Every structure is written in C-alpha cells, then in structure tokens.
Amino acid sequence: MKRWKIAVGLGALVVSVAAATVFACGYWFARPVFEAGVLISTLHSKILAEDRGFIVHLPESYAREPERRYPVLYVLDGSSQDTHTTYSAALMARIGAMPELIVVGIPNVGGKGRQRDYTPPFMVQDIDEPQSPMGGGDKFLAFLKTELLPHIDQHYRTQPFRMLTGHSRGGLLAVYSLVAEPQLFQALFAHSPALWRDDTIMATKLAEYLAGKPALDTFLYLSLGTAENAKMTAAFQRTLAVLKAQAPSGLRWQADLTPDASHGNNAELATPVGFHALYRDWTVLQPKHASAMNRSSTPRPVKSATVVPPRSKGIGAAQ
Numbered sequence: 517m518k519r520w521k522i523a524v525g526l527g528a529l530v531v532s533v534a535a536a537t538v539f540a541c542g543y544w545f546a547r548p549v550f551e552a553g554v555l556i557s558t559l560h561s562k563i564l565a566e567d568r569g570f571i572v573h574l575p576e577s578y579a580r581e582p583e584r585r586y587p588v589l590y591v592l593d594g595s596s597q598d599t600h601t602t603y604s605a606a607l608m609a610r611i612g613a614m615p616e617l618i619v620v621g622i623p624n625v626g627g628k629g630r631q632r633d634y635t636p637p638f639m640v641q642d643i644d645e646p647q648s649p650m651g652g653g654d655k656f657l658a659f660l661k662t663e664l665l666p667h668i669d670q671h672y673r674t675q676p677f678r679m680l681t682g683h684s685r686g687g688l689l690a691v692y693s694l695v696a697e698p699q700l701f702q703a704l705f706a707h708s709p710a711l712w713r714d715d716t717i718m719a720t721k722l723a724e725y726l727a728g729k730p731a732l733d734t735f736l737y738l739s740l741g742t743a744e745n746a747k748m749t750a751a752f753q754r755t756l757a758v759l760k761a762q763a764p765s766g767l768r769w770q771a772d773l774t775p776d777a778s779h780g781n782n783a784e785l786a787t788p789v790g791f792h793a794l795y796r797d798w799t800v801l802q803p804k805h806a807s808a809m810n811r812s813s814t815p816r817p818v819k820s821a822t823v824v825p826p827r828s829k830g831i832g833a834a835q
Contacts, residue, residue: 555571556571557569561659571621572668573598578673587679588678593682601619605617608792636696637653639718679702687738703737705787708782737794759771772786
C-alpha cells in the first residue's frame with residue numbers, strides 16, 4: 517500500500533512536470549545563447565554524404581562527477597524538440613523520479629531532408645508528389661548506428677542504455693526502428709506518430725514483424741493528443757490493437773492519450789509521462805537520497821499493473 521501511494525504521488529509530480537515544462541520552455545526558447553553544458557558539434561556522414569549537426573545537453577552532475585556514466589537519449593527534430601525534452605529529464609532527475617541523462621538533439625537538414633530521413637523505405641516521402649522518392653529512414657538509422665552513436669560513446673561518458681524519441685514523422689521513424697534495428701535502442705518514445713501515412717502500412721509492417729515472435733528487450737511508449745485529427749487517432753488505435761494482440765513478453769509498452777493536447781503540443785506534455793512510464797519501478801525502489809547512488813540507470817521492466825498519472829488516460833500497458 518505504501519509503495520502504491522508513492523507511485524500515485526509521483527504520478528502527480530509527473531503531471532506537474534509536464535505543466536512546468538510548457539511554461540519554462542517559453543523562457544528557454546527565448547534565450548539567445550545555449551547554457552553551459554550544451555555543446556554544438558558537426559559530424560560528416562559518409563552514409564548520408566553530408567555534414568550533420570548535433571546538440572549535446574550534458575546533465576548537471578557531469579562536470580563534478582568525472583567517473584559517472586549516463587544513459588543517452590537521442591531526440592529527433594533537434595533544436596525544436598530537444599530543449600523541452602532536456603528540461604523535463606533534468607527536472608524529473610532532480611526530484612528523484614529518473615536518472616540524469618545525456619540528451620543529444622539531432623537537427624534536420626531542411627524540410628525535404630526531414631522527409632527523407634524520417635520516412636521508412638517502404639513509404640513515399642511526399643504523398644502529394646507523383647514522382648516522390650521512397651523514404652531513406654534505413655540510411656538514417658545506419659548513420660545513427662555506425663556514425664553518430666559511436667561518436668557520442670567515444671567522446672562522452674555514456675552507459676550502454678540508449679533511447680530514441682520522435683514526434684510526428686519522427687515518431688514514425690521511432691516505431692520503424694523497432695522493426696528495422698530492434699537492438700539499437702533499449703527504449704523508444706513515439707509522440708503523435710504519423711502512423712496514418714500510406715494507409716497505415718507501418719502498423720501492417722509491425723504486425724508482420726511481431727508475428728515472427730522476435731526476442732526483444734525493449735520499451736516502447738506511444739502518445740497521442742485527444743485533440744488530434746481522426747486519421748491520426750484511427751492509425752494510433754490500429755497500432756495499439758497490433759501491440760495488444762502480438763507484443764512478445766520482451767516488448768514492454770505503454771500508450772496514453774494526452775487530454776486536450778494537439779499535434780503541436782502533445783510531445784511537450786507527454787514527454788515526462790513517458791519518462792515516468794519507463795522509470796516507474798526505478799522511482800519507487802530508490803532510497804531517499806537517489807542522486808547519491810545512481811550508478812546503474814537501466815530501468816526495471818514495466819509491470820502490467822501500471823499507475824496512470826491523473827488526467828492521463830492510459831489505453832495500453834505493458835503485459
């Protein structure tokens with residue numbers, strides 16, 4: 517009973533973090549320069565045949581604890597999604613709800629580049645262009661796997677626990693990565709994923725993949741705003757039906773509807789809720805002074821009896 521009360525209390529804190537993130541990001545985005553501990557770098561990609569920038573947000577304890585290593589969260593649509601994500605992670609770490617993270621934002625190279633990188637290879641990049649090329653999501657994942665991720669591991673003190681988060685078409689890529697590179701990330705967050713594209717073929721591909729009963733050890737979190745359009749909602753529900761029917765025991769997953777959220781703000785509101793879902797057991801089982809002991813931050817499996825934060829309508833849970 518005591519543990520249940522703690523979980524409910526932390527759920528309320530998570531909702532408070534979501535609200536705080538919305539207001540605080542107005543301040544963060546208005547700042548003309550990055551804070552100390554934020555590093556902007558460029559890496560030339562042979563796979564993509566172009567230079568790719570990335571933004572590294574180091575956790576607060578990074579400089580003062582030189583022996584400590586951290587899980588890494590890679591954020592698609594970097595420079596637009598990485599700031600609120602970093603803020604939520606830092607605030608939740610401060611209250612002992614999750615470990616500190618290294619957050620790596622990956623900016624796009626223009627609208628066309630975003631379409632190319634975040635679209636799976638079995639889907640056209642632009643449905644409004646008759647001669648649109650197929651997606652290059654497979655090449656982008658290869659860039660992450662063989663170029664960017666090894667670079668981050670070489671230059672920063674990382675743990676072998678990697679996460680990927682994406683919004684909209686970035687969320688589509690996050691789901692695709694589960695099928696294409698299931699061992700690359702240990703946790704995936706897909707906020708308002710564009711699963712409707714090409715007649716929800718991503719849900720079909722996911723079903724085909726899960727039918728093979730793959731051996732997985734992965735966490736998947738999906739979110740959608742209740743104010744999003746009908747085609748987004750229908751595709752989301754179809755994907756959840758696939759997960760409910762076919763998810764193997766090694767795929768721990770949760771899906772939530774974010775009350776009153778639109779496509780534009782759902783990721784910002786749902787990010788701390790997704791963190792809470794991943795690190796729920798980590799939270800409950802930590803000693804009072806969690807920051808003093810966190811040396812291994814791999815979360816325990818999410819249990820089927822989940823505690824849904826207030827006003828967050830859980831519509832799927834890990835089994």
